[in-house]
Amino acid sequence: MVIAAIRKRSNFLWTVLTYLLVFLLVFPVLWMVLTGFKTEIAAITIPPTLFFQPTLDQFMLAFNGGFSAYFFNSVVAALVSTALALVLGIPAAYAMVFQMRKKSSDNMLFFVLSTRFMPFAAILVPLYVIITRLNLLDNLFTLIIVYTAMNLPLLIWMARSYFLDLPQEVLEGAWLDGASTLQTIVRIVVPMAAPGLAAAALLSIIFAWNDFFFAVTLTYTNAPTLPIMVAAFTSNEGLFLAKVSALSTLVILVPVAIGIYAQRYLVQGLTGGALK
Amino acid sequence: MSQANQAVQIPTPPVMKKRAVPTAALRKERTWLHLPALAYMIVLTQISFLLAVWFSLHSWNLLVPSEGFPFVGLANYVNTFVNDPNFWPIMGNTLQLVAGSIILALIAGTVLALLLNRPIWGRNVLRGIATVPFLVTPSVMALIWKDLFLSPTSGMVNWLLHFIGIPNVAWFSAFPLQSVIFIVAWEWTPFVMLVILAGLQTVPGEVLEAAKVDGANAFTTFWRIVFPLLRKPYQIAVLFGTIFIFQTFGEIYVTTAGGPGISTNTLPYYTYRTALNSFQIGQAATLGVIGVVVAILAARGMLRLMTERTEAERG
Numbered sequence: 001m002v003i004a005a006i007r008k009r010s011n012f013l014w015t016v017l018t019y020l021l022v023f024l025l026v027f028p029v030l031w032m033v034l035t036g037f038k039t040e041i042a043a044i045t046i047p048p049t050l051f052f053q054p055t056l057d058q059f060m061l062a063f064n065g066g067f068s069a070y071f072f073n074s075v076v077a078a079l080v081s082t083a084l085a086l087v088l089g090i091p092a093a094y095a096m097v098f099q100m101r102k103k104s105s106d107n108m109l110f111f112v113l114s115t116r117f118m119p120f121a122a123i124l125v126p127l128y129v130i131i132t133r134l135n136l137l138d139n140l141f142t143l144i145i146v147y148t149a150m151n152l153p154l155l156i157w158m159a160r161s162y163f164l165d166l167p168q169e170v171l172e173g174a175w176l177d178g179a180s181t182l183q184t185i186v187r188i189v190v191p192m193a194a195p196g197l198a199a200a201a202l203l204s205i206i207f208a209w210n211d212f213f214f215a216v217t218l219t220y221t222n223a224p225t226l227p228i229m230v231a232a233f234t235s236n237e238g239l240f241l242a243k244v245s246a247l248s249t250l251v252i253l254v255p256v257a258i259g260i261y262a263q264r265y266l267v268q269g270l271t272g273g274a275l276k
Numbered sequence: 277m278s279q280a281n282q283a284v285q286i287p288t289p290p291v292m293k294k295r296a297v298p299t300a301a302l303r304k305e306r307t308w309l310h311l312p313a314l315a316y317m318i319v320l321t322q323i324s325f326l327l328a329v330w331f332s333l334h335s336w337n338l339l340v341p342s343e344g345f346p347f348v349g350l351a352n353y354v355n356t357f358v359n360d361p362n363f364w365p366i367m368g369n370t371l372q373l374v375a376g377s378i379i380l381a382l383i384a385g386t387v388l389a390l391l392l393n394r395p396i397w398g399r400n401v402l403r404g405i406a407t408v409p410f411l412v413t414p415s416v417m418a419l420i421w422k423d424l425f426l427s428p429t430s431g432m433v434n435w436l437l438h439f440i441g442i443p444n445v446a447w448f449s450a451f452p453l454q455s456v457i458f459i460v461a462w463e464w465t466p467f468v469m470l471v472i473l474a475g476l477q478t479v480p481g482e483v484l485e486a487a488k489v490d491g492a493n494a495f496t497t498f499w500r501i502v503f504p505l506l507r508k509p510y511q512i513a514v515l516f517g518t519i520f521i522f523q524t525f526g527e528i529y530v531t532t533a534g535g536p537g538i539s540t541n542t543l544p545y546y547t548y549r550t551a552l553n554s555f556q557i558g559q560a561a562t563l564g565v566i567g568v569v570v571a572i573l574a575a576r577g578m579l580r581l582m583t584e585r586t587e588a589e590r591g
Contacts, residue, residue: 018391022406029408032420044430092313099307115321117519119571121544122564125551126327149320212415212526227415231530248420252412259411260404267470
């Protein structure tokens with residue numbers, strides 16, 4: 001009985017520890033959100049203030065600082081590149097699962113994985129030169145092209161793993177009925193794998209949204225995305241903690257919401273289905 | 277899957293055979309459906325890489341167009357390896373960043389995974405919340421770390437430390453690389469946690485029960501029983517963590533911009549600076565090619581190390 005009591009007590013302590021550690025882990029994000037509702041004076045006060053009169057002023061300032069233009073660029077770059085990656089990736093995954101011989105399919109998978117492993121910095125120099133020559137620097141179109149390339153491997157390997165799980169009988173039924181490949185993909189494969197494909201698309205949106213490397217190297221004034229706005233905020237206007245916090249809160253809202261929603265698929269998306 | 281169907285066919289060939297034909301026939305069909313995606317990836321990554329190799333064999337400075345584009349052979353490589361006093365320290369920084377962040381993330385991620393694998397109230401919500409550092413925009417959160425937490429004047433970390441008598445620390449000047457490592461580890465902890473949690477689902481409950489019956493304590497159970505069963509998840513966490521952390525860029529850009537001096541320059545960051553700050557395209561392409569070789573060697577080395585250990589244990 002004593003042992004049971006000790007065990008119960010230690011269980012309770014472990015639970016408390018778990019809550020405490022998770023709280024500590026996300027504390028920086030929580031504190032940032034809180035700081036966004038402060039005045040600038042309250043934001044730099046030491047000791048930090050936990051209770052204060054919340055204000056929406058900083059969010060207003062962030063909105064008025066050209067937020068909508070950056071937001072537009074971020075949304076278009078993320079959505080269009082994801083759509084393009086879906087259009088290119090779904091047929092490729094279909095071919096790999098249902099049409100290609102095993103060996104060519106495996107080769108293709110290896111190639112897809114290896115492109116995702118290539119350091120971005122390695123292709124930056126040639127891309128920069130080509131893009132400059134084509135006069136496409138600081139163009140939203142360029143970001144879309146680059147993000148599509150960045151997300152295509154992710155989409156192919158996730159789509160592939162969902163297609164492998166589809167019940168073969170249904171597809172064979174469609175083939176027997178004489179459905180064309182396009183019909184099979186559009187009417188059967190995509191609807192049946194929809195939840196997985198949606199998750200893959202959401203992850204692809206997060207990656208494009210969170211990118212800083214290509215956004216900072218390939219854009220200046222016409223096509224910069226939200227992460228660039230945040231970085232420019234501090235360097236141009238000195239240190240405005242509350243304003244930066246408010247703006248940052250707005251920026252991370254999208255990936256956090258999507259990521260928690262698609263949490264289950266997160267690991268799979270990153271590790272190419274090596275771990276389901 | 278098609279093999280499974282074929283195995284079922286055997287007892288009733290006439291009906292099932294007809295259904296299995298399209299699969300076999302279609303598999304052999306020539307297909308072009310993967311070609312657009314393949315072409316896209318080849319143009320943007322492979323051809324770009326070949327161009328980088330080509331550029332790396334030339335001297336090319338965009339700021340001095342009169343010098344043109346002369347072929348210099350391997351001079352850029354010699355220059356990088358032998359004459360550039362920054363190169364080897366920067367390789368050291370890169371190694372420290374990758375190894376330091378992944379080790380910290382492995383420890384913290386394992387602790388969180390084990391704690392969140394217990395049946396506690398609100399477990400799924402907690403898991404979701406714990407994922408947040410991994411989802412937030414890296415460059416944005418690095419800035420928040422710098423201004424809200426590690427700032428020498430108004431940072432919360434210094435405020436907390438003064439309670440135990442530690443005077444103000446200017447984190448990004450005194451410990452620049454360590455500060456970046458800490459931020460990167462914070463971001464990657466949830467990734468390790470998710471991978472290990474997924475792995476823990478495959479550890480059979482009976483094994484743990486048996487250990488408990490034998491009187492093993494929690495630490496022994498983890499170290500002797502669970503940890504060896506998690507080899508694959510750890511391999512995946514290390515492999516993918518390393519490859520992605522190697523690419524760290526925004527976190528460095530917004531916190532230290534590579535400084536002070538070159539103390540937080542990593543190979544990718546140095547490549548970027550050589551290309552877009554000093555516009556030495558040939559030299560930057562060389563660094564990019566070296567980066568690819570390093571990434572490939574690291575990935576292959578890790579894979580080999582992992583498979584060798586597996587075989588040794590089998591034998």
